[in-house]
Amino acid sequence: MSENATASLAIEGGPKSVSSYEGSGPPKIGVEEFMELADTWGFTEETKESIRQAIGRDRFTSPMLSRYYNPKPSKVAALEALCRELFGVPYVLAVNSGTSALNTAYVAAGVGPGCEVIVPAYTFFATVAEVVTACAIPVIAEVDESLTIDPQDIEAKITPRTRAIAPVHLIGTCADMDAVMGIARKHNLMVIEDTAQACGGEYKGRKLGTIGDFGCFSISSYKITGGGEAGLVMCKDKFLYTRAQNNHDTGACWRPDRFAVEQEEGELFCGYNYKLSELEGAVNLAQMRKMPDQVNRWRTAKQRVVSQLKQHEGITPQKVNDPDGEVGYKLVFFPPNTAESMKVVQALAAEGVPVSCRGDRESRDWHIYSYWEHLMDRKSASADGCPWTCERNAPFVPDYRPDMCPRSTDLLNRAVYVSIDQWWTEQDCTAVAGAINKVLGAFYACSG
Ligand SMILES: Cc1ncc(COP(=O)(O)O)c(C=O)c1O
Incomplete structure (x- = not known):
């Protein structure tokens, strides 16, 4: 029989075998992790040292960086x-x-x-x-x-x-x-x-x-x-x-x-x-707290530019489904063909306007369907070609081709994008609208 066998169990009112532990360590997530974040923000060494000293003075418990079972509000x-x-x-x-x-x-x-x-x-x-x-x-x-x-x-x-x-x-x-x-x-x-x-x-x-x-x-x-x-x-x-x-x-x-069973x-x-x-x-x-003001600034800047634009023959403005609702960080219009779009872009860039156009470049862009080779070639993560080969899909997979949406290709090759900056002042907007009118006016007849 062992010695312990005679001692009464703690559960029966006997003495506890372990009343405390001597060993303990710092919080799992502590100053070092915070300093890595400070480094991400790009603070100077001097500022980082001040932060380290300031936060090192506080006693704190390790934060929990997951949402669930977190003692703090998530x-x-x-x-x-x-x-x-x-x-x-x-x-x-x-x-x-x-x-x-x-x-x-x-x-x-x-x-x-x-x-x-x-x-x-x-x-x-x-x-x-x-x-x-x-x-x-x-x-x-x-x-x-x-x-x-x-x-x-x-x-x-x-x-x-x-x-x-x-x-x-x-x-x-x-x-x-x-x-x-x-x-x-x-x-x-x-x-x-x-x-x-x-x-x-x-x-x-x-x-x-x-x-x-x-x-x-x-x-x-x-x-x-x-x-x-x-x-x-x-x-x-x-x-x-x-x-x-x-x-x-x-x-x-x-x-x-x-781990409860399914409720519904x-x-x-x-x-x-x-x-x-x-x-x-x-x-x-x-x-997200900044979002409403940010959207208002963009919307206002775009509307200021647009309100000063003249219409030009041959230029189709982007159809905006709700001009008051869009965020408005791009102003888009379509010259009649790609060569003209490129000419307009070069002229606008020379005026100092942030502008781009895809033109007829062959450069790959996964925003445009013709470059989705994953689809065109029915690529699959599994050797059996799932989901394209699945019997419920296989008979109906469309004939994906890089030329299957010609209208979209044409529009994307001609679209001229002017980037709007949310921080533009009224004067900036007037200057940009003036530059657009100047360039379009040089190439196309004004129609309103
Ligand atoms: C239209 C659109 N959908 C989905 C995504 C995917 O978002 P994320 O990069 O956060 O996965 C993007 C991101 O570029 C996007 O532009």
Whole structure:
């Protein structure tokens, strides 16, 4: 019999074997991690030393940089709450990129094998790629003079397999949402708005991303609002939101009772981990607070320029589906052909205007459908060619060709883009409008 066998157990009122531990260490995430962040901000060595000394004086516990089971109020949850308020939508889910937002929305909307999603010929490739990762088939529609999806071509591309339409509000402008929603209602289709490039924009008084069934946003560094790698999914339906939550966190931390059995059919399925970290949540919370003013500045600057422009024969202005609602960080117009667009761009650049045109360059650009070789060549991550070869998809895969949307190609080759700066003063706007009038007036007759 061992000595201990005679000692009474602590559970029966005996003495505790271990009353405290001598060993302890610093917080898991401490000053060093904070200083790495300070370094990212680009502070001088002197400032960093002051920060190090200041924060080294405080006693603190390790922050938890994940959203769930966090003893402190979550920054990610605060970001979602702010977006619910700013966008006037009941459900907002923060995710770790615009791409994962799209994947989440498609999957939550029930896009899968045997389904088709109609996408525009002009959008960043992620809008299309995530249809394929959801094992469904993208069907490409032309864009019109708004450079957003052409409603007439949507109608032409609908089949019995169409599950959703994905209008994209590109370069700060808005798709023709009345037309898109009308078609969707008529054919009972889901609408998934890709709002990655138009955060804060509106269509007839409604925030872009809140009109369809889902709104997907990228709030990455490359976008007008966003600080790193992050995205948002917005929706109005509780069950769709639940499915979106499941897709974004298959580990189910989002569930009040994490490992409980399914509450409603379709709630649980194998998803991903697209959760947004608290670091990104904090940065994007601050970014989103700045968004309304930022959008107002852009809108005002563009409207100031546009209000001073003269009309010129042969120049087609971009069709703007809601001039009061668009964000307005690009002013676009179409000269009659690519050679003339290049001539106009060179002349405007010489005047000091920030301007670009794709022209007939062969340079690859994954915003344009003809470069989506993933589709053209039906590329697959798996050796069996899934999802193209799946029996529910294979008979219906479109004949993808780089010349299948000639109207879009023509418009994109001719489009002249003037970049608008949100910080331009009235005088800057007048100077830019003057330069545009001067150049167009030199080449084309003024018509109004
Ligand atoms: C229209 C559009 N959709 C989706 C995305 C994907 O967003 P992210 O880069 O955050 O994954 C982008 C980003 O460039 C985009 O421009």
